[in-house]
Amino acid sequence: MELNNTITRSEETGETSRPAPTKKVFIKTYGCQMNVYDSQRMTDALTTDGYAQTEAIEDADLILFNTCHIRERAAEKVYSELGRLNKLKAERASNGREMLVGVTGCVAQAEGNEILRRSPVVDLVVGPQTYHRLPQVVKKARAGEKIVETEYAIEDKFEHLPKLEKAAVRSRGVTAFLTVQEGCDKFCTFCVVPYTRGSEVSRPVSQIVAEAERLTEAGVREITLLGQNVNAWHGEGPDGKEWGLAQLLYRLAEVPGLARLRYTTSHPRDMDVDLIAAHRDLASLMPYLHLPVQSGSDRILKAMNRKHTADEYLRLIERIREARLDIAMSGDFIVGFPGETDEDFEATMRLIREVNYAQAFSFKYSQRPGTPGADMKFQVEEHVKDERLQQLQALLMQQQHAFTASRIGMEMNALIEKPGRKPGQIVGRSPWLQPVIIDENVAQIGDIIKVRIMSAGPNSLYAEPA
Ligand code: 5AD
């Protein structure tokens, strides 16, 4: 059956009414928050084309894996999951029902045709910069073509975002992601992102503000600005001046109904004076900052091409904490980068003790083809990486639990996000991203209420209305 593409627009509301969905799409998302955001937008684009979302893979006419290429394991997982689809696809073929399989995201961008070669079950491959072409690609695939779509012009970069519709937002809740920047020009020697997501491009102010307004009109109270290097965002402001992320945050803080702002992920070298001042000035900018450092050893930082020292990072955090006393720090760490000695690793442990993180993500170094790190001498043995990761994670876990426990007795605002597991229970979010569980049904979803923290689990807080 041919898809019905007609969409009618109501003159009064500007909302579109769609044909009833005739097909089902299942999207599995791997990796970072930008992929989560992209998956939602892909779903939006496909719904416009007559697809309804399904959580059941067996039931889908179109299966998309939105993939991550950051570490080897992430990429390999995709191939093993694809392998498992062979049987389902064969069953479908024997029943005469269509089942298309697509790979999107960073593995798609990095491996392109290779995916079709390794996994014949795949019908379409679409890179992150070409999602606006997804509906056409699906149409061609339905006609029996195998398609790899990864070429793009840099001007197209934000074209891949279809217009956000209110109905689509409503189903998603009170917090939302908003991509403002994509790509990376930093070329850390371990990282594939500059190759998979391309060079740094900032989305224009008008588009960002319009999307933020659309989100808040639909009930969103908290927005997290996304970018691989979000604090490298820049653009021309409506005042004709060059804006940085700080100016954008001041502008977004004025959007009616928007109570909370966050941004992720940042590079230490792009934390400028204005952005630090924004943390002092803006009550809606939440006191939580993800600022990866990767290593505490200057020698390793240099080999990683991070372009700053451990001491510069520590002084930067001091300045941020002076601007916003209650700010909680989060970070990323890599153990076992080529050439990392016990001493280098100890320097990382010292840095972690000095910063005292509220949360952090840590990984064993993974050799990525095409990156300078992959060809470096003195690759660290797997068992050494394992031991270091264990030690580092034990320290980080200890800090995270201590941070959570330090909230007991505090009064704070919680943004109510959803009903709890038990009847009458509601679950909110603290300014520091912790789930806050309240046993009384005292507020609506989307409300921000004052609570007192009575006790804490490893990550969650248990509260009473204050
Ligand atoms: N190996 C291990 N970890 C990596 N990261 C990025 N590339 C690699 C790699 N090759 C980690 C970094 C980055 C996070 C998103 O993933 O810590 O900040």
Ligand code: SF4
């Ligand atoms: Fe990768 Fe470094 Fe760019 Fe972050 S800053 S995306 S780690 S190259």
